Amino acid sequence: MDDDVTFAVLGTGGIGRRTLDVARHKDGLTPVAACDRNGVAVDHDGLDVEELLDATEGNIASGPEADGDTPATPTDDYASDGGLASHASETSSEPGSDGGAAAVEGGSVGDGTASDGVKQAGEDAGIVASAQGEPTETPIDDVIAESDAIDAVLLALPNLEHDFIPRVAERFADASYEGVLVDVLKRSRVIGMLDDRADTLESSGITFVCGAGATPGFLTGAAALAAQSFVEVESVEIWWGVGLKSGYEDNRGTVREDIAHLDGYDIERAREMSEAEIEDLIEEHDGRLEFHDMEHADDVLLERAGICDAEDVSVGGVLDVRSDEKPTTTTVRVTGTTFDGERGTNTFELDDATSMEANVNGPALGYLKAAVLRNRAGDYGVYGPAEVMPSF
Numbered sequence: 001m002d003d004d005v006t007f008a009v010l011g012t013g014g015i016g017r018r019t020l021d022v023a024r025h026k027d028g029l030t031p032v033a034a035c036d037r038n039g040v041a042v043d044h045d046g047l048d049v050e051e052l053l054d055a056t057e058g059n060i061a062s063g064p065e066a067d068g069d070t071p072a073t074p075t076d077d078y079a080s081d082g083g084l085a086s087h088a089s090e091t092s093s094e095p096g097s098d099g100g101a102a103a104v105e106g107g108s109v110g111d112g113t114a115s116d117g118v119k120q121a122g123e124d125a126g127i128v129a130s131a132q133g134e135p136t137e138t139p140i141d142d143v144i145a146e147s148d149a150i151d152a153v154l155l156a157l158p159n160l161e162h163d164f165i166p167r168v169a170e171r172f173a174d175a176s177y178e179g180v181l182v183d184v185l186k187r188s189r190v191i192g193m194l195d196d197r198a199d200t201l202e203s204s205g206i207t208f209v210c211g212a213g214a215t216p217g218f219l220t221g222a223a224a225l226a227a228q229s230f231v232e233v234e235s236v237e238i239w240w241g242v243g244l245k246s247g248y249e250d251n252r253g254t255v256r257e258d259i260a261h262l263d264g265y266d267i268e269r270a271r272e273m274s275e276a277e278i279e280d281l282i283e284e285h286d287g288r289l290e291f292h293d294m295e296h297a298d299d300v301l302l303e304r305a306g307i308c309d310a311e312d313v314s315v316g317g318v319l320d321v322r323s324d325e326k327p328t329t330t331t332v333r334v335t336g337t338t339f340d341g342e343r344g345t346n347t348f349e350l351d352d353a354t355s356m357e358a359n360v361n362g363p364a365l366g367y368l369k370a371a372v373l374r375n376r377a378g379d380y381g382v383y384g385p386a387e388v389m390p391s392f
């Protein structure tokens with residue numbers, strides 16, 4: 001059996017760029033396609049990752065924007081202060097909108113250069129800045145058109161609309177894709193939306209590993225291992241720390257999604273917030289946002305693996321956008337009872353030196369490799385990270 005894996009990345013923002021970077025350090029992975037909301041790059045002999053990363057450094061097509069097929073053009077929606085104005089778009093030929101926030105970056109449209117501290121903006125940002133990139137209004141469809149020769153696709157897309165990733169998966173199935181899909185989504189409710197499509201994905205020949213980033217993902221898998229000492233699991237507590245000073249500009253998509261977990265916020269409110277409003281919120285919290293009882297899919301993913309009830313899982317953490325030091329050590333604590341009646345807590349801890357990008361992309365690619373083996377063995381359907389162990 002051929003051990004080499006060709007793969008594509010949908011969304012080359014903060015996470016997707018690093019996916020390409022990390023994959024260079026893994027054996028047998030050849031990136032052959034990548035897209036963002038403005039462009040696509042395809043080379044079945046292997047993308048020149050170095051060129052692509054250089055071209056998109058500080059210039060990712062992230063942040064709120066219109067859909068893939070409605071490139072941002074200066075309109076009244078542009079706020080003159082470099083902030084954002086609402087620009088909901090319903091006109092995409094990519095079905096529905098992009099899962100991103102419904103607004104348009106202001107300030108630097110057209111040249112993709114920095115504006116008011118926001119590095120990425122405009123229709124020329126992202127992959128189109130690479131010599132390998134082509135502008136397109138249908139980036140995901142362009143990758144689907146090449147998917148016969150792609151073993152696996154990693155979805156590093158925003159998820160500010162809950163059904164965006166499930167709908168993208170369905171489009172691969174509609175095109176009779178036979179291969180692997182892996183996503184790094186966070187929200188519990190999205191897993192059910194994928195399960196609703198499990199038959200469609202399975203009959204196409206797709207092996208889908210969902211929620212395969214850090215949390216959910218890596219830490220869900222760690223909890224599943226830590227639970228093995230016990231016959232009864234009482235609680236799983238996931239507590240994460242992320243220090244993002246140097247990566248803040250490149251991870252605004254993730255920060256915006258995290259804000260939706262704060263008290264008084266939800267996904268719609270976070271999606272509509274301007275960059276200026278986000279900056280104000282961060283300022284109010286002195287750069288440190290603390291989250292409790294997050295709707296992270298670790299809960300439903302542990303339940304579907306039979307480890308504990310979803311309600312026994314709690315996820316929280318601290319995000320510091322002004323320091324690269326982790327504000328708290330990431331830990332998973334699994335408490336349970338052994339067969340011989342002892343009650344104990346197994347703790348899994350990440351080293352503070354490991355970055356969020358390393359802890360999302362290492363596992364995501366590890367799950368991708370493991371899913372390719374399953375797919376080649378004819379094992380199709382929707383799986384969670386506690387049901388599949390990542391390969392190195």
Ligand SMILES: NC(=O)c1ccc[n+]([C@@H]2O[C@H](COP(=O)([O-])OP(=O)(O)OC[C@H]3O[C@@H](n4cnc5c(N)ncnc54)[C@H](O)[C@@H]3O)[C@@H](O)[C@H]2O)c1
Binds near residue numbers: 036037063094215216
């Ligand atoms: N599970 C985890 O541990 C974990 C950790 C961090 C981030 N994430 C998730 O990763 C996802 C990506 O985060 P990010 O910080 O990289 O976001 P980002 O905003 O920086 O990047 C998103 C990318 O998707 C592209 N995109 C948006 N709409 C598109 C469309 N319609 N067609 C094609 N491309 C499109 C954008 O151009 C951009 O390249 C988020 O959903 C976030 O929640 C998960």
